[in-house]
Structure formats: structure tokens, C-alpha cells
Amino acid sequence: MIEFVLDSRSKVNTYLQLVQQVKQALRVGLLAPGDQLPKVRDVAQSLAINPNTVLKAYRELEIEGLVAGRPGVGTFVERSLAGASLPNQAELREDLVAWLHRAQAAGLTPEDVIALVETTLRAALADDTPHKEPARAE
Amino acid sequence: MDVALEADQLGKRYGSTWALRDCSLQLPTGRIAALVGPNGAGKSTLLHLAVGLLRPNAGTVRVFGESPYDNTKALADIGFVAQDTPLYRDFSAAELVTAGGKLNRRWDAALARNRLAQLGIPPDRPVGKLSGGQRAQVALALALAKRPRLLLLDEPVASLDPLARREFLQSLMGSVADAGTTVLLSSHLLADLERVCDYLIVLHAARVQLAGAADDLVAGHRQLVGPRHDGAPIGGVAAVVRASHTDRQSTLLVRTDGPINDPSWTVRDVGLEDVILAYLADGDAAASHNEWGVPA
Numbered sequence: 465m466i467e468f469v470l471d472s473r474s475k476v477n478t479y480l481q482l483v484q485q486v487k488q489a490l491r492v493g494l495l496a497p498g499d500q501l502p503k504v505r506d507v508a509q510s511l512a513i514n515p516n517t518v519l520k521a522y523r524e525l526e527i528e529g530l531v532a533g534r535p536g537v538g539t540f541v542e543r544s545l546a547g548a549s550l551p552n553q554a555e556l557r558e559d560l561v562a563w564l565h566r567a568q569a570a571g572l573t574p575e576d577v578i579a580l581v582e583t584t585l586r587a588a589l590a591d592d593t594p595h596k597e598p599a600r601a602e
Numbered sequence: 603m604d605v606a607l608e609a610d611q612l613g614k615r616y617g618s619t620w621a622l623r624d625c626s627l628q629l630p631t632g633r634i635a636a637l638v639g640p641n642g643a644g645k646s647t648l649l650h651l652a653v654g655l656l657r658p659n660a661g662t663v664r665v666f667g668e669s670p671y672d673n674t675k676a677l678a679d680i681g682f683v684a685q686d687t688p689l690y691r692d693f694s695a696a697e698l699v700t701a702g703g704k705l706n707r708r709w710d711a712a713l714a715r716n717r718l719a720q721l722g723i724p725p726d727r728p729v730g731k732l733s734g735g736q737r738a739q740v741a742l743a744l745a746l747a748k749r750p751r752l753l754l755l756d757e758p759v760a761s762l763d764p765l766a767r768r769e770f771l772q773s774l775m776g777s778v779a780d781a782g783t784t785v786l787l788s789s790h791l792l793a794d795l796e797r798v799c800d801y802l803i804v805l806h807a808a809r810v811q812l813a814g815a816a817d818d819l820v821a822g823h824r825q826l827v828g829p830r831h832d833g834a835p836i837g838g839v840a841a842v843v844r845a846s847h848t849d850r851q852s853t854l855l856v857r858t859d860g861p862i863n864d865p866s867w868t869v870r871d872v873g874l875e876d877v878i879l880a881y882l883a884d885g886d887a888a889a890s891h892n893e894w895g896v897p898a
Binding site for chain 2 (some may be wrong): 470472475504505506509510511512513514516517518536554567
């Protein structure tokens with residue numbers, strides 16, 4: 465079972481924050497098919513939010529085929545987002561930790577690191593898209 | 603659409619002053635609605651009319667199709683927590699639960715006792731000696747013991763500290779999720795409302811300025827920033843709710859009726875709080891300057 469938290473300073477809609485947290489949990493393997501999501505009533509009470517907001521988030525996840533509601537029982541995970549990448553993540557994480565230590569030694573602040581990652585990611589993705597098809601054909 | 607609360611041209615006058623005028627609205631069932639407005643806007647008057655404590659001078663108010671005034675059958679469906687949660691202060695919480703059982707046709711004493719036990723409220727101490735937060739919880743538990751279909755709350759959290767406020771909203775949201783109750787609550791605390799409410803009614807100067815589903819209202823308004831605006835129509839803008847100008851720039855909060863493609867305007871999304879403030883700030887500054895005899 466996961467527990468939702470809300471960022472009250474975030475501009476992101478409350479229901480979207482819930483959707484994103486479930487997806488994040490599915491991506492990192494914290495939630496797997498068959499797991500139950502927290503009951504609507506419990507989420508509404510613990511976060512002091514409108515139960516309709518929780519229902520809306522669960523409905524959105526249902527439309528995307530990630531979860532399914534069983535009337536009178538609860539909402540359960542249908543499909544994971546972790547996919548094949550999950551086993552590789554531990555090793556990549558080790559590389560990343562080593563790289564972060566180097567970045568720190570080189571004098572980068574956490575903000576510098578985030579800015580660098582974001583710009584590099586955008587640049588790399590922009591480079592990738594046109595080359596993707598020929599690369600696969602080789 | 604099932605309607606829990608419906609007002610049509612509703613008005614209430616005290617002497618020659620209208621406390622509420624031409625109030626027409628429909629609150630669908632299953633909603634948690636916020637009633638917002640400055641002090642004296644008519645919020646308590648609307649709530650008192652809805653719970654049958656006042657008789658309208660004009661128009662009608664109906665709760666689940668019934669007029670609540672002098673109508674015990676309609677009142678059985680309505681729960682009401684008045685401002686500052688008035689309770690018989692010499693009674694203990696347990697005695698109030700018993701008293702409620704004698705005074706109401708439908709009464710779930712077990713529900714009230716379970717709630718109060720869960721919240722750690724002492725059963726035998728006079729409620730006048732409890733903390734403000736605990737007293738508010740007792741009042742809510744009593745209102746919910748009626749198993750109302752419509753729950754009206756007048757400033758339920760105004761006098762509570764932040765922790766008690768959160769605990770009150772938590773138990774309110776939990777019980778609404780259980781029972782599917784329609785709720786109308788008045789409050790000044792806009793940040794709380796944005797999370798709790800999915801329907802909004804804005805009252806200002808005895809009139810309804812705005813009413814609708816929160817999502818629709820947020821989606822139907824935008825903030826525009828651009829060169830000084832001379833009042834010419836802008837494509838996609840249905841109405842300018844609020845405008846402020848410098849010598850070369852204008853900031854507008856607008857109600858939209860289509861996409862705004864005019865490139866001279868920077869268009870930003872707004873939150874519920876922005877929309878509420880824009881409608882409340884729409885005061886008549888020129889008239890006030892006249893009354894004071896100073897230049898506007």
C-alpha cells in the first residue's frame with residue numbers, strides 16, 4: 465500500500481498529483497499488478513481533500529488501463545509501468561551516484577546538477593529522434 | 603442532474619436593507635460547495651434560509667424539492683452547524699448525543715459515539731470546558747448523527763487553530779466519503795477551500811456573483827497581461843472580470859468563451875483562489891470615492 469502526499473505549494477491540480485504519484489510508484493516498482501490502492505475514504509480523510517478528487521484520479525488511472533475498480537472491494541493495479549527497465553535501474557543508479565560524487569567534487573550545487581541533467585536530456589532527446597530509425601535499421 | 607439545494611429569486615430583507623437579493627442557484631447532489639464572500643455579503647442569511655430558520659421575503663428556496671420553512675419533514679434531511687458551533691455548554695458530549703436522540707426522528711447515536719470515541723473526546727465533561735477544536739468536532743458529530751442528505755456549515759473552521767482546522771476537515775471529508783452527503787460550507791480560508799470544495803458560490807453585496815463547478819470555473823477564466831487595454835473586444839474573451847492598468851500595461855482577469863489567440867496578450871491559467879478574489883474585488887470604488895467626497 466502506498467501513502468499519498470500533497471505538495472500544497474505546487475500549481476499542479478490535486479487529482480493530477482495523485483495520478484502522478486501512482487504512476488511514479490508503478491515506474492519504480494513500489495506498486496505491482498494486484499496491489500490495492502488506498503481506499504477513497506482513507507485518502508480523503510488523511511489528506512483532508514474532497515473524495516470526488518480521489519475518485520477522479522482513480523477514474524483517470526482506470527481509463528489509462530493502469531488500475532481497475534472492483535465494486536465494494538477497492539481499486540487494484542492492473543498493469544505496471546516499470547517494464548523491462550526495472551532490473552537495469554539498480555546498476556544505472558550506482559553509475560549515477562558515482563557521477564554525482566564527481567559533480568559534487570567539481571563544485572556543482574544540486575541546482576547546477578538538475579539544470580545540467582535537464583538541458584542534457586532535452587538536447588540528447590532532440591538529437592535522438594531523427595537518428596532513431598536509421599540506427600535501428602543498421 | 604439531481605438538485606440538493608435550489609434558490610429562485612430568493613431575497614431576505616431586514617427593515618429596508620436587503621441582506622440577500624435575487625439569489626438564484628442550483629446545488630447538485632454529491633457536491634461539496636464553498637460559499638464565499640466578505641462579511642455581510644449574505645452568507646449566513648442564505649444558510650439560515652436554507653435550514654428554515656428564516657422566512658424569505660421574496661422568491662423561494664427548496665431543499666430536495668421541499669420548502670424548509672416550518673416543514674419538519676424537510677428538516678430531517680438537513681444537518682446544520684451554525685457559526686461558532688453553539689451547543690448547550692453545561693451538557694456533556696454523551697448527554698448531547700442522548701438529547702439529540704430525543705429531539706430527532708432519525709438519529710444514529712452509535713455513529714456519533716463511535717466518532718467521538720475515535721477522536722478522543724471525553725464523554726462526561728461539559729462541552730463548555732472542551733477546546734474549540736473538540737467542541738467543533740462534537741457539533742459535527744451531532745449534525746452527522748441525523749444522517750442528513752444536505753449538511754450546511756457556517757464558518758466551521760474560522761475560530762480553530764491550524765491543527766484543529768485540519769482535523770475537522772479530515773473528519774468532515776472522511777464522513778462525506780462514507781455517506782455521500784451534499785455539503786455547503788461558508789469560509790474565508792480560500793486555501794482550504796481549493797482542496798475541499800468542487801463547487802463554488804460567490805456572494806457579494808447581497809447578490810450571487812458567481813456559481814458553478816470549480817473545475818469549469820477554473821477552466822473558464824484566464825489572466826491576460828499585455829499592452830494597455832482601451833476596452834476594445836478581445837477574441838475569445840466573454841467578459842473582463844477585473845482589470846488593473848499601469849500607463850503602458852494592463853493585467854486582466856477574464857471569463858473566456860473560446861481560445862485567445864491574440865499574440866499581444868500573454869495568457870496564463872488561473873487557480874480557484876484567483877477567480878474568487880477577482881469576483882470579490884469587483885467593488886464599486888468610484889461610488890465610495892463620491893461618498894467620501896475625495897477624487898477617485
